[in-house]
Amino acid sequence: MNDFSAAKLDLLDASRRDVLAALGSDTTPQGRTLLSAWRAARRSTADGPENLWQAALMVELLRRGEKVAARQLGTRRPASWLPSWAAGPPLNLGLQHIYQLDHLIAATTVASVDGRQVGLCFDQDGVVHTIDMLEGTVQARQMSDGEQDFYRDATFADLDGQQIIAAVTEQQALVWATATGDLLTATDPDDIPRPAGHLTSVAVGHVAGTGVALAGTREGYLLLWSVPDGQRIAKFNDGHSCYVSSIAISTDGPPIAVTGSGGEAATVCFWDLATRQQIGQPRPTANISQVGWTRLADQPHAVTVDERGLLQLWLPQQPEPVSSYPTGVASVGGLACTVVEERPVAVLSSGGRVRLVDLLTGLPAGDTMTDFTQDASHVAVSPPNTSTRSIIAVQGSSTEGRVNILDLNPAPTGDGPTAGSDVSSGSKAPVYLDADIVTVGGRQIIAVIGDDATLRLHDVSDGEQAGRPLTVSAMRTPYGVRLRCLTLDSRPVGISATPGPFTALYLDDGSHLALPDQGPQRAALAGLACDASGTTKIVVLSDQWGSMIAWDLQTMRLLGHRPSKKPGSNACLAVTAIEGRTTILSASRKGKLRRWETDLTAHAAPIAAHRGPITAIDTLDIDGRPTAVTVGDDGQTAAWDLHTGERRGPKLRHPAPVNALLATTFGGIPTAITACEDRTLRIWSLLDGKILDTIPTPRPVRRIFATAADDLVLLDPEGLTCLGGRQHA
Template structure:
């Protein structure tokens, strides 16, 4: 096992350990059956000569053995999770603006903005209109806001109604940053190298500010109709907003200027890719001080009073600077990855955000860490301090978190599943039900993204769920039981007991019957009215992975014993044993009353004649395990494989029609949309929408769901869910 250097190596070690532990737990029967893949034989593969400390290896081993959690951060810092509220979005939260003491407006990659109540954690409004990711937002008074999007537009919003007041569009490229100038003007920075001054009353451009030769990354309002901009052209520009003219060009940096902060009326400080900060005299445009000390990019700077500043760097440190002398007062060390964000909290504290997914509260007098704020699971994109004792952070993990900087206490638990989602099923047009490793199911409102009900009762993982009509569902769990749920109340109607091992899959036969597949090598036919077993279907010699229903009285099961079995549900007898695969069978799909197709670990699919039990075609082409197969009409099928590809098959000839390439990780899930599109989910953390006519990718979504994504569908859309508490509705 090869790992990258430094913190990346440590993070990958932890991720690998956690993933391996989950896999070994979930498929304990398999690891028992194949001891060569067991823990004792896997641990030696962790290379102790690859620069990884023996303490880290010992911690990983302890985690794999279930003895303790792996902690990568060292020292005796307080490690509580002082979260007041968690606000869950449906995608990466890029930026937010605080409104007063109790509201915030967030901008997300899901193309929307959300207005949040910081007291309750509830969504007050969802602002829809942008056609691409929203990257930044600024508030105008109490009831208006302006947003910048990668759809090349700016939108002016009324927060009371959530409606768009104006669409400001005059760009050929992405809008990166906006600031509000007074009540009726705004200034934007774009990838087209310009700034634009807008009249928010009319939506028209007042001035186009030209002069930069590369994209403008950030702008700051100086008051008195002046602004300063930072650019990738290595310069800053001081602008007269009345005339649109450049007042000063501030030159000196030898690489991109990432950010600028203003000190009083006549000074500014900039942070650059050249590893330095520069203190500027805005009257002359000259450099007052060059602040050197960082060993990598300086990402951001915050001003502390009149004479100090604190910088955040890619070198994993922050530096507190004396602006009178240009000297470093303190080097703040503790983060184990790049520091992207910093905000001052009063005169003697600051809060930082790092790519290590933590925030740190610092004492600027001593340079010591006061608190490590842990809870985010991805890059923190923005932080802001609210009053004296609170901070709000936004993250790529799709959440905002409100932190108590004083007590370190959690006042409200996070919302959403706390573990991976194994399966999701769609109910009508606006609801979905998910099954998770956190032992619960969640009923979701697909319009708002909110949880309607939490269905708790299972004592182990929930592996699968099937919907019965509009108001009932049946779940299959690793606790050896199934539960029949009332979706109106969230209550358990029946507990179906009988299996002696985990139940991996369930299929609905009718309104009053269901069939379950278990790791105890059997299937059970259930009466949902009484909760009793009608039939025990025995014959497989290994765990049953999947089952598909054929009409009212037959079913086809796929097993680790390398076989499929066709069952008569009236008698419980085996009608046919379908033999041919040389490895376990993962999945089966019904094409018609007399044909089915299976996907196997032997890298093949097989087309079966259910009348004779014989193989009609062997579909060869994949180079690794075929995990799933989906049907397109009577004559085509689409398979998903660990070889990172999908294949579109002609079932008449058994030939490959298209090889769909693009994923760089194993493909676990595939769902058909209409006649010519499909959506695939991969361990590379992406969803890909495919045009099956051309075999090309139509759209790509980075999910950060982790190595497993569940797909549920109806005739009009697909819902995806994964391990990051996110439910994504995809409409084609």
């Protein structure tokens, strides 16, 4: 965990040259993380005031998962509102989730538990962390007697239908059931011959229907134990002359083990575990870092990767490799073999990247970046028969326990880039366009629509994604995209609209509502509003020409259509209730606030709200009376009694154009919260026009939401930021 020192935090007050001099040469994860966040904060604030700079740096640290460091900054410079979490598009489209388990991870895998795909991580304290790859939750289970000095190696395996973790200390091999934490096997330290040296590596497999653990030693020995009773059943000492770095046992056909060693006399060896015999002679090679198995041409092939980044395929009976492929990387920390679109693929972790290699051609089949500040040491892949294929990668040599869940990119079937090229996944992170707040499964959620036509749901308590992303519809253009949410028949619904027809889907399961033919495609979308609190469940849209159309969401009946040829009219929409009747509000380009019946006939005379165009409308009740709050491009905000059309309270004057508006109640006080182009959030009392608070915002704010805990969530071009921890009453 990055708990930054006071000296490093003091650099916040230093000049640019001082920071770069102090941190630019700092090779620690802390230094690199702080420098990365510092640079990003500087880019977003330029020469802004100190309070803006602090907020920007806290947000950048939160986006990198450095919650402790962000809290430290908030403690050093207290403010009435502070960022408590930040969320947004990942560094790349393949980066699904980021976790920090705060322990040094020794092994990882992807498995199915109770029908759900999970990532499993085993740490140096003997704890198995189970990551639900759909929900994003993490559970930890201590393995019985698992608190040893240090595990030299560990591996997960499916043994007789039971998920197990096997690990070796210097003197002992141990096997646990991950579901219960029960210790299944603990070998006798006296089983290790004195000349063998300490244990260095381990693998698990089956021999004649019995689970076995095969461990390598520092001096090149191999020791085979029975898992059920912990008895040593074989010893091999004629294959390697130096430490055994990696072991893999084939699960396809006879139980054959491939072992690789390091040192000056590095070799690759094969062993028939059923007959306890070596297959052929040791094969000299460079230091072996990883070994595994794959299937090619209907035969099991061993896969080895050496310190040069050379990937080789072997048949146990042949003295020479079948194929040799340069991977273009100097050091491989993890290897996993799988099948993607019926092609065998090796997944390699190297540095901060995860690279896929097509084992038929040796060509790169994909490449993606992690968010790691150190090399990735372990990698695993979900089985080919799972509907959603994922990679789990672990940052090595770090007690942060940094874990990334990545998409498994499909393998190309034609010619690809050369092995030495820097392959990019070709995917970009989505841009968050619009958002709304809604309750899903009893939790408040911010639903966000991106330019990839996908809805992502973020829990307001911590910003983490809640459930899987939901596909909305094909998006012809990201311009003019709107999203609004409501509860319909006790189920949360998201309604999105683009320059084409609107779509609606249930946010609890992603299923779409059946919608009627909405007629010809509209011009560029201008406004969207919906409401399900009254007897009429309504959605209303407007386009750039001022035309409006309204639908009943329950019956999918067209309620009204009002054509217009006045560009800019009705660009802002809202729905409220006046005297128990559902009423549509719209804003004209001449500053008029109009009230409409659900069939889009006039409800009452327009209200002359502003001298120029109205740029935002929101509603709330003040003393039980429906009130509209409007913002004009003249920089003024005003509240209007929708019964009488009279203004309530003074007009609020801003020093710059207003980008976002929220009308709500804080502490029983009706308030308007506005975000200006001067990157300042202002909280106003609608009763007397006084400013209750001002909050710096590092980036331009597009939407403002208030949570049930009276925190504020802001949508900006780069994601979501939650402001909480208010110190004032």
